[in-house]
Structure formats: C-alpha cells, structure tokens
Amino acid sequence: MTDTAPLMITMEAVNKWFGQFHVLKDINLTVRKGEKIVICGPSGSGKSTLIRCINRLEEHQQGNIVVAGNELTGDLKHIELVRKEVGMCFQHFNLFPHLTVLENCTLAPIWVKKLPKKEAEAIAMQYLNRVKIPEQAHKYPGQLSGGQQQRVAIARSLCMTPQIMLFDEPTSALDPEMVREVLDVMVELANEGMTMICVTHEMGFARQVADRVIFMDRGEIIEENPPQIFFDNPESDRTQLFLDQIL
C-alpha cells in the first residue's frame, strides 16, 4: 500500500462521551484507499463505538472525522454522502426476516438509489454469486444458516457499491464451522482492493489481510502496527498481555 493513495478516512483527536463516560480518547486514525485495518481489544474498549462514529451511527463530541472527502458534522447532507460510501456488517446480521434474500439485497438499491427493480435484482444476483449463495435468493433469512445469513448481509451491503466496508465482529455470533466461509468472503473482498476496517479477534485473518492491526483498550488506541510487528514483536506490554490471553 502506497502512502500516496487517496485518504478515505481521517479521524483527528476524536473524543466521545456517553454521559460522564469517556468512551473514545483522542483517537487519531488515517485510512487510505485499499487499506485493510483490523481492530482488536477487550470487550468494552470502544471498538464498536469507534467504527460506528465513521458512518455516524454514533456522534462524536470533539475532533474531526472526514470520510470519503466529507466532514462529519451535524450536516445531514454530509451524513447522507458518507453513508452512501460506507457499508457495514454487524455481529447479528440484521436482515429483514419477512423479506427474501433477494428482497433484502434490492431494498436499498430500489428505494435509496432509485434503481429499476430488474436492474437491482441483476446486481443483487451478481453479489449473491460472489458470496456463493445464488441458489438461496428466494429463501427467507430464517431458512439459512448463520454463515449464509452473514454472507447475505455482506452481499446486501455490496449492492450499494460502497467504497469502504466496516465489519463489527462479523463472525463472533457464528458456530465455529461457519466462521471460515465468512472470512473467505472477507479475504476475497480484501484481495479485490476494498478499503476495510474490521473489528475482529480472528488473528489468522488479521495476519493474512491487515495492513495494520490496532489494539484498543479503555477508549484509547494503544498500538497500531503492521501484523508482523504487532504479533511477533508488539511495542506495548498491554498488547502482549492481550495477545497472550486470546492466542
């Protein structure tokens, strides 16, 4: 990854509180086009809050966040522009249970992008092919395994052709035998050049695809390094302690 690729995300001295609780402390982060960032850290350290600030599911109180050239202020126009460029996948897939897989994938393209139904369906089928479940298109989410549902959720995000994908522990609610199929899709996406931030404790995935791995603890970025340094020779004792606990 070159230092000259365009900036996709910058966070500068970002602070956030939930009431009195200081959840993000002076967060600085720069992500260039095509970079893959993995964020790990203990439960409650602010990982979800950090990535949710990037598409304004949470509002920060101090500092600057610029995503795909748009600064996140209270300006609804900018928030809309940012959300167009950012796809997000959660631990719980959040599919609409009363819609088929195909309808889940075409809903936003039809209503937000105003695509004709036929065109939206053709695009959705392309992405369902990419995540290797085109044959499930007419089923309902409840008829699919967890791994299949998460792949639908990824396909659904991709149907909006985002420039950036955020993943928040996409495999942690899955049965172990289904983790690989979801990670494989994420690796493919990474290899195709998608800009990605992934909160995950799948350290094999981090080693394989991450340009940088970030360790968060108590609202702070404690360490940010390429995987070789991060795993084999971390700068911070707190990183080492965390790795000892999870590896």
Ligand code: ADP
């Ligand atoms: P992580 O994803 O690293 O587990 P989170 O970002 O979800 O951490 O949460 C960080 C801290 O902020 C936790 O202590 C959590 O309880 C608290 N928190 C998260 N969301 C809210 C909220 N909406 N209101 C109040 N506190 C919250």
Ligand code: MG
């Ligand atoms: Mg979380």
